[in-house]
Amino acid sequence: MELARCAQKLLLGDPTPKIRFLFPSNPAPTTVFLRSRLIRRRRRRRNFVVSVASAEVGALVEQAGGKRVVELVGAFNKLTGTMKNVHSSTTSSQTLLFKSLKLSIPILHSLPLAPDGRSPLSKALSLALLLAHLQMDAEVISAGILRQVLEAGAVSIMKVRDRISSGTAHLLHESLRVKNVSAKVEVLDDETAAALRKFCLTFYDIRALILDLAFKLDTMRHLDYLPRYQQQMLSLEVMKIHAPLAHAVGTNFLSLELEDLAFRYLFPCSYLYVDTWLRNHERDATYEPLIDVYKERVLHSLETDSLLADMVEDISVKGRYKSRYSTMKKLLRDGRRPEEVNDVLGLRIVLKPRCGSDVGERACYRAREIIRSLWEEMPHRTKDYIAKPKPNGYRSLHMAVNVSEYDRARPLMEIQIRTTEMDMLADAGAASHSLYKGGLTDPEEVSIFAYVIEARNFILLLSKDYLIDHNCESLTSLIWSLKQR
Template identity: 35%
Template sequence: MDLARVRAAPAAVVQRITRTPEAAPESHSIEDVVAEARRHRPSLNVGLIERAHEVAATAHEGQLRASGEPYITHPLQVAYYLAELQMDAETLAAGLLHDVPEDTDMALVDIEKRFGREVTRLVDGVTKLSKFGSARTMEEQQAENIRKMFMAMAEDVRVVVIKLADRLHNMRTLEYLPPDKQARIARQSIEIYAPLAHRLGMWQIKWELEDLSFKVLEPETYRKLAGMLADRRKERESFINKSIGILRKELAKVGIEAEISGRPKHLYSIYKKMERKGAEFNEIYDLHAIRLLVRDVKDCYAALGVVHSLWRPVPGQFDDYIAMPKANMYQSLHTAVIGPDAKPLEVQIRTHHMHEVSEAGIAAHWRYKEGTRGDRRYDEKLAWVRQLIDWQREVVDATEFVEGLKLDLFQDQVFVFT
């Protein structure tokens, strides 16, 4: 397949949630889910989560996933991701129950009797429509389901957080499905769910969905790039460690406390840059990249001064997303320099709070909104969804809705696999 640019228009999750596409399968128990949830929310309603698990385990009893594992392993993993995202008990309960109405005999009305309206509304938001006319194609059915999810998301953003966690685990276990189904799910993930995660600022989920989809849709190119990265892993790690050591020493001299780390590389992102810039693998500036987390905005700019005093900046490679945040709430300073041994080095600088938002995006802003009068950025972010829904209410055909959605999600560039 070729990656083709079809349209151009004017113009963050805790890091542990994501992993490489080659990582070993995960398995978490309800005890793991509760422990992770309480680590972030000590006063969490554990009873609600445990009851949801008990009901889901009973409802899914005897069902197996394509991998041969008990079906309950999937909702448990979804709930664990939600716990990592520091979501509330109602969201975790809905994550555990999200497939019950669709795949078992238990109806939504039964869930409402046991768990109340809030949990039921979240479950309903991620549940696929069950009744379609016989003439409906698979594409039309999928479009209707996506449209339904967006309608629910406009009312409660937790719906899409659950759906992204669900999609992430399904993508991580995609290998057990037939090749044609793998391709269909991967294409939908890279065309809808990855850009949706991007639009909502959930960078870590975006990057992993892209890499997992890329691995399925472009296996040869994926393997080639992965091999190139692996071949230079030791060299890259040595260079990063050397750069961090030099920078840490200079920051200490001026009293800046910083957490410095190498930044993981994402194959699909590298591929897009090579395509967009017509560049070779070795010419991509952020093959070597580090991230600085500092105390406040003042330290961000002070640290930038230290970086530029150490190494020569690359012209045209500086972006100030603190003064001018991206539309998806992302804030950071980006610069590229000629680092040690005359090798290019990308440096990102932001506060710890900015980093949390860059990883969790809308989920982080939803947490801040809890118990407060509101979060302006959260409301602005959801305003985009509501405007999209209002605009599309006149579109009768769900497939047209999804095509319009794709164009709206890709504000900068749209790439599709053909």
């Protein structure tokens, strides 16, 4: 009964304590800190602990408000657990997320099911978790939580500004403007799509763009309920506008999945052909992902090499699969057969040297020797961009190895080897490449917007210590604070 009373107070906006839940399926207690109104008025905090025995959980949840408290606590813990960056560690960020969930959950329960059959709460949390996975700040995630509520007319931008934050209200307003931009044109040809992309990149908040792109991806993941012609209309819009925009703002994770989903609905037979072939080369005989097998083998060999251990203090190995859409483009552009596509699997090895740039370069060459001891290298596909950097300063070792087994031929696997500094510079240089793929073809425009993306990344790096030291609520307040200094 005590939990039910706390639930009613919570949902009515009364002073709320710290509540601790003990669930039978989770031996570790789930704890959430609930800020009381008394903190703002009297500058003091009241904390209580409510421990629920496993046999009583089911009954208590059925009490008025109890179920919503459990949902609120679960959603809050899941979001903050996914946010691995510094934004989730600040009290202001946690407060912002909690207020957004507290406002939206009762309203979402009153809304009808989404057309795809999901509950509004499930859809809102799916979008919020996607934004958290992208390591967006709390204001963007808060806007993702509230977007459905706003579109349903249950709250206004003014109410969000007053009860949540002005930054969240601004992002919601901007994301709705981005959402409606494609409705302003009648024909979505190449020229019109390019103009729309340039318009979005020029006039909208980049975080609002990412919020809308995440919303579009969540929608594309659940398109099966729509008639075929509507699936194709949405997929064409994604392929023409949203996927290139995702490239342009540097969110490759979004762009690749958007492209693959649009490809699947626009050309289902071609997608099935490419997908079937790639799946045959992505898993071994036991159906374990090959990229994981190769990553573990490479990492073990690098970590156990005594010479390399003297030169580096950390080793990172990342793997990637070639997307279905990019595979199809390569087949069409180069006129290749599937077995002639050689970069289906790829590994990137990033080494953190102990000291000095020379040590880092020697570590890269040592890592290449270790790779050569594992697989046969293809000499005609070896490129040394450390000895001879690209004109834009890009430096890395590229190689392709033969991972075929005695009883099964496989495509070549590409491997990149670089230091942490080389990797950082490569990511910065990739901004310009992404902008070209996003539809900006004027070199001056690309250069200017690349500076914007690099500035965003720089601020994200700065924020790690600055947000904690100066108690900034978000990137917006961080930028303002830096300007004042």
